[in-house]
Amino acid sequence: MRTFGRGFVLARALSSAEQGARRVELFPAIFSIFYQFGDAFAFLVISCAGLAVIFGMMGIINLAHGEFIMCGAYVTAASARAGLPLPLAIACGAVAAGVVGMALERAVIRHLYHRPLDSIIATWGVSLIATQGVLIMLGPTMQGIGTPLGSTLVGERSYSVYRIVLFASAVGLLVGLYVLFYRTRFGVIARATIQRPAMARALGVDTRRVYGLTFGLGAGLAGLAGGLYAPTMTMVPTMGATFIVESFVTVVVGGADIFLGAAPAAAILAVIRAALTAWYGQLFGQIGLLVAVIVVIRVMPGGLSAFLKRWQR
Amino acid sequence: MKTYSKRHVLAAMLAGTCIAGLPALAQDGPIKIGVLEDQSGDFAAATNVKVHAIQLATQEINDAGGIAGRPIELVIYDTQSDNRRYQEFMRRVLQQDQVDVVFAGFSSASREAYRPIVNQFDGLAFYNNQYEGGVCDANMIVTGAVPEQQFSTLIPWMMEEYGSNVYTLAADYNFGQISAEWVRQIVEEQGGTMVGEEFIPLGVSQFSQTIQNIQESDADFVVTLLVGAAQASYYEQANSANVGLPMASSVNVGQGYEHKRFTPPSLANMFVTTNYIEEIDSPASNDFVERFRAMFPDEPYINQEAANSYIGINLYKQLVERAGSTDHDAIRAVIAEGDVCFDGPSGNVCLDPQSQHMSHTIYLAKVEEDHSITFPTVWENIEPYWLGDAGCDLTQNDPSAQYTPSSPPPAQ
Numbered sequence: 001m002r003t004f005g006r007g008f009v010l011a012r013a014l015s016s017a018e019q020g021a022r023r024v025e026l027f028p029a030i031f032s033i034f035y036q037f038g039d040a041f042a043f044l045v046i047s048c049a050g051l052a053v054i055f056g057m058m059g060i061i062n063l064a065h066g067e068f069i070m071c072g073a074y075v076t077a078a079s080a081r082a083g084l085p086l087p088l089a090i091a092c093g094a095v096a097a098g099v100v101g102m103a104l105e106r107a108v109i110r111h112l113y114h115r116p117l118d119s120i121i122a123t124w125g126v127s128l129i130a131t132q133g134v135l136i137m138l139g140p141t142m143q144g145i146g147t148p149l150g151s152t153l154v155g156e157r158s159y160s161v162y163r164i165v166l167f168a169s170a171v172g173l174l175v176g177l178y179v180l181f182y183r184t185r186f187g188v189i190a191r192a193t194i195q196r197p198a199m200a201r202a203l204g205v206d207t208r209r210v211y212g213l214t215f216g217l218g219a220g221l222a223g224l225a226g227g228l229y230a231p232t233m234t235m236v237p238t239m240g241a242t243f244i245v246e247s248f249v250t251v252v253v254g255g256a257d258i259f260l261g262a263a264p265a266a267a268i269l270a271v272i273r274a275a276l277t278a279w280y281g282q283l284f285g286q287i288g289l290l291v292a293v294i295v296v297i298r299v300m301p302g303g304l305s306a307f308l309k310r311w312q313r
Numbered sequence: 314m315k316t317y318s319k320r321h322v323l324a325a326m327l328a329g330t331c332i333a334g335l336p337a338l339a340q341d342g343p344i345k346i347g348v349l350e351d352q353s354g355d356f357a358a359a360t361n362v363k364v365h366a367i368q369l370a371t372q373e374i375n376d377a378g379g380i381a382g383r384p385i386e387l388v389i390y391d392t393q394s395d396n397r398r399y400q401e402f403m404r405r406v407l408q409q410d411q412v413d414v415v416f417a418g419f420s421s422a423s424r425e426a427y428r429p430i431v432n433q434f435d436g437l438a439f440y441n442n443q444y445e446g447g448v449c450d451a452n453m454i455v456t457g458a459v460p461e462q463q464f465s466t467l468i469p470w471m472m473e474e475y476g477s478n479v480y481t482l483a484a485d486y487n488f489g490q491i492s493a494e495w496v497r498q499i500v501e502e503q504g505g506t507m508v509g510e511e512f513i514p515l516g517v518s519q520f521s522q523t524i525q526n527i528q529e530s531d532a533d534f535v536v537t538l539l540v541g542a543a544q545a546s547y548y549e550q551a552n553s554a555n556v557g558l559p560m561a562s563s564v565n566v567g568q569g570y571e572h573k574r575f576t577p578p579s580l581a582n583m584f585v586t587t588n589y590i591e592e593i594d595s596p597a598s599n600d601f602v603e604r605f606r607a608m609f610p611d612e613p614y615i616n617q618e619a620a621n622s623y624i625g626i627n628l629y630k631q632l633v634e635r636a637g638s639t640d641h642d643a644i645r646a647v648i649a650e651g652d653v654c655f656d657g658p659s660g661n662v663c664l665d666p667q668s669q670h671m672s673h674t675i676y677l678a679k680v681e682e683d684h685s686i687t688f689p690t691v692w693e694n695i696e697p698y699w700l701g702d703a704g705c706d707l708t709q710n711d712p713s714a715q716y717t718p719s720s721p722p723p724a725q
Contacts, residue, residue: 032525035521035525036521036522036525039519039521039522040519040521043519131353132353135353135357139611139613140353140357140358140361140613141358141542141574141613142574143573143574143575143576144549144574144575144576145576146549146575146576146579147549147550147552147553147579149553150553150555151553151554151555157525157528157529158528158554158555158556158557159554160521160550160553160554160555161553162553163521163553163554231549232546232549232550232553233518233543233546233549234518234542234543234545234546234549234574235574236355236357236358236542237353237357238354238355238542238543239518239542239543241355241516241543242516242517242518242543274522277522277523278522278525278526281511281512281523282485282511282512282513282514282517282522282523283485283512283513283514285522286514286517
């Protein structure tokens with residue numbers, strides 16, 4: 001049996017002989033750990049951003065979050081297949097989900113702002129209709145578009161370049177949202193509307209429009225998540241469901257604020273998940289994630305952001 | 314309570330007619346077949362086609378005069394890839410709709426969810442899926458392929474071709490666990506080494522760490538027993554990380570047609586043992602594909618479960634016509650004769666009386682770089698021998714149990 005792994009063993013012996021020094025082998029090991037952490041972090045941040053905006057800014061628990069992701073992924077795949085370059089196709093996916101989100105806000109969500117429980121039921125209903133509707137109209141699967149950029153060799157292992165792009169996108173997404181909410185006029189008005197709606201109205205802000213735009217932004221971010229992950233996944237009507245657990249866990253652990261909550265929560269959960277998955281496998285990665293939520297909501301009911309804000313003062 | 318007593322009266326009346334020796338076929342009502350398949354949810358991509366295959370067989374049989382002159386009436390429910398729906402609808406078809414036979418189930422979890430109900434009401438169910446094997450139950454007829462047909466062929470072939478270090482990636486439920494046990498046992502018998510084994514919860518779609526574990530092992534090939542749409546994301550991700558190892562499977566391609574859904578070459582060098590896929594180029598297969606597409610022009614793929622469902626309906630027709638009734642004991646008496654065969658899309662197949670499983674010709678399908686399919690080898694007429702050899706004999710007794718290599722039937 002030893003004879004068979006020969007090529008691999010030989011390659012390994014050669015490469016270590018060439019590199020010789022231990023210092024050189026340290027970099028691939030660190031890179032591998034960072035890659036796994038970055039991959040988990042990117043998935044958590046990208047999948048929860050839309051949910052965090054809608055929950056954090058508006059207090060709406062959007063159970064149709066997964067379906068906005070699916071919408072973004074489907075539009076991305078369709079436009080990429082129609083010949084659009086992938087970045088543009090992803091933008092199309094995000095915009096389409098955002099437009100659908102704004103329409104939904106006007107038709108349904110707007111009437112439920114002071115009825116949080118009803119909004120849960122309504123968005124859940126929307127998600128069922130969307131999943132089944134897509135199944136009936138577009139069939140049980142859609143052909144994928146393939147992951148671009150290929151792989152790169154670090155040390156003796158090869159890594160998917162697109163996954164590194166995803167990590168960069170997650171960081172870019174956080175920076176972009178920070179700039180949007182803290183450095184633009186829309187951000188100031190949106191935060192004012194969320195904190196003191198009556199006062200904002202008195203100062204002439206069209207709060208209904210701001211709510212609509214914010215919901216559209218959240219839906220668009222979900223669409224962006226779908227677009228970014230579309231090249232790496234199976235395209236089926238239920239694909240949004242695979243994002244749901246991770247995104248809700250991140251938002252619950254993080255609490256209402258994206259920057260003080262969701263981002264650090266994603267970092268902590270990514271460490272837990274990557275470490276447990278590396279040592280014990282996928283099942284324990286998932287268990288670790290869920291145990292973390294239980295511990296966090298027991299110890300800090302407001303999530304990380306409430307805890308950090310109190311600590312700041 | 315009322316429905317129960319009605320059922321009893323009905324059962325007594327039926328028994329009465331049987332005792333009186335009146336041929337049950339004299340009734341001119343239709344033969345009712347319950348169909349419980351996942352038409353939505355995680356498994357829908359692979360199972361919608363089973364319903365269509367059943368509809369095709371039904372239409373062909375009805376056009377030709379039905380089963381012994383009685384038309385088939387299908388009672389179809391969407392089980393939504395949800396085990397609870399299977400239990401709900403299995404009770405419903407057996408108690409309320411009073412079907413004569415049920416065609417049900419994709420995942421092994423769903424089969425084990427409904428099987429006790431079939432036993433409770435002494436129904437008859439066809440399970441038309443490949444699976445991890447070992448169900449010894451007189452109320453079940455299994456037309457799908459089992460490990461002695463899919464793994465005892467595939468694993469030794471792969472080890473000879475690519476090397477003896479094996480990494481198994483399996484879905485974390487009864488199908489994946491028991492199939493992985495089979496793989497482990499065959500690898501050991503053949504003198505190979507399991508260099509890794511990882512079980513993935515259903516619904517997981519991100520595989521970066523798993524891919525790295527595989528790259529770190531000295532695996533010569535990977536056995537992928539991944540199930541459902543979410544887990545199928547593995548191939549795309551493994552390809553983009555350039556894992557580059559051959560893959561072996563009993564479920565891919567033949568079930569979820571991943572080679573049609575993903576961009577080449579993410580499934581290149583995948584080897585699958587299957588008893589039917591639409592690429593099989595034989596007159597019977599081509600004829601089947603033509604009739605199928607005539608009725609369902611938009612069918613994305615005709616997989617092995619479609620062929621097995623189609624065969625199942627035709628086998629049931631033969632059983633009822635030979636038994637002269639839809640009575641289960643009469644049907645099983647026909648099976649016990651040991652010559653219930655059907656010449657279908659996948660060639661000639663026969664029911665084994667001891668296990669009520671089916672013999673199959675097993676094709677080794679290889680996915681090429683451009684995702685076309687070639688068949689490096691074919692194993693003709695492999696019997697489902699393991700249950701019978703292990704001591705399951707449904708002509709003698711009915712344990713209604715599932716056995717595995719590590720928990721075989723108790724010695725007689």
